[in-house]
Amino acid sequence: MSEGAMEQALGSEALGVLVDILEKPLRLIRDSSSGGFSAQRHVDLILESDQHLFLVECKSSASVRSIEAGIEQLKRERSYVSYKPALPVIAVPFMGEVGKQLCRSASVSWIDLAGNAHLRGPQLHIRIEGRPNRHRKPGRPSNVFAPKSARVTRRLLLEPTRAFRQRELAQETGLGEGFVSRIVRQLETEGLLSREQGAIRVKNPGLLLDAWREAYSFSHHHIVRGHIPARSPQILLSSLADSLRERSILYAATGPASAWLHAKFAGFRVVTIFLKDIALLSASSLLNFRPEERGSNVWMIVPDDLGVFDGAVDLEGIRCASAVQTYLDLLAMPERAQEAADELRQKRLSWSLHG
The missing domain is CATH 3.30.460 (Beta Polymerase; domain 2)
Incomplete structure (x- = not known):
């Protein structure tokens, strides 16, 4: 399934979750996604209550890059013309600590398909946490924070402002250059590292530490x-x-x-x-x-x-x-x-x- 198709399916399920969360405290929820707003909208869902307008961007994962992309999209929608406060919301299959931190820093609300949520706006504060991940994929996922792989992250965080060459990382971690290259490439893909003139830097050390914390056992x-x-x-x-x-x-x-x-x-x-x-x-x-x-x-x-x-x-x-x-x-x-x-x-x- 393509990422777009996954996000479309996620949107359908996220709509139900958000309605379940909001219907009782706000009494009235309408799906305005296919109504008069649709000609202008660039987000996946638009829901209304009597007092609020919810702009929902659905993402198929809670990776740093995915959440950041969703936040950027929602920032562009904040100029949305409405007589009600517009609340930006990220919806993901399951929200981890890193995603929560990103949303908190950007003043963006979030929900996940487990029913966890943090929704905050004028006269609205809903916080639901502790519900387990129902969308964990079977099998053992590729993990840049597996015990041996995590040597790369540990070395980066021991000197969080240093620019590393991949060969230096390989030498200082005792890992093969090809192995280190794969780990670095995946960390870059997840938006946790940047590359400048061939040198590798940690984009946000706190996010990298929190991402590792989530995976560490x-x-x-x-x-x-x-x-x-x-x-x-x-x-x-x-x-x-x-x-x-x-x-x-x-x-x-x-x-x-x-x-x-x-x-x-x-x-x-x-x-x-x-x-x-x-x-x-x-x-x-x-x-x-x-x-x-x-x-x-x-x-x-x-x-x-x-x-x-x-x-x-x-x-x-x-x-x-x-x-x-x-x-x-x-x-x-x-x-x-x-x-x-x-x-x-x-x-x-x-x-x-x-x-």
């Missing part, structure tokens, strides 16, 4: 939870780091413990730590580590790709994953992890808050 790592007797989490972290260093085992703290060192945010209860290979450990001799799920105060994590160690830094004598990696891992963890992630982004990833 902490559970794909091999995680062994357990307990080590200690007087405090800080002493445990220091002792564990010393023991691993003495054994010449590659490690990096992540999660709340790493955020505590990076951004001095609150404390932490669980020490989460990447290890190159758990087989290198003698669990019985490593500070009396005892595997157990309940009451665990240590998570030993064998990563799904060694790229997690890229950008690791020494903080107060403890090797920590980069702020970028720590941020991603925090979002899948308990305690006050979300607050720690927000603080880390403010203090150490402030470049991701602009653009």
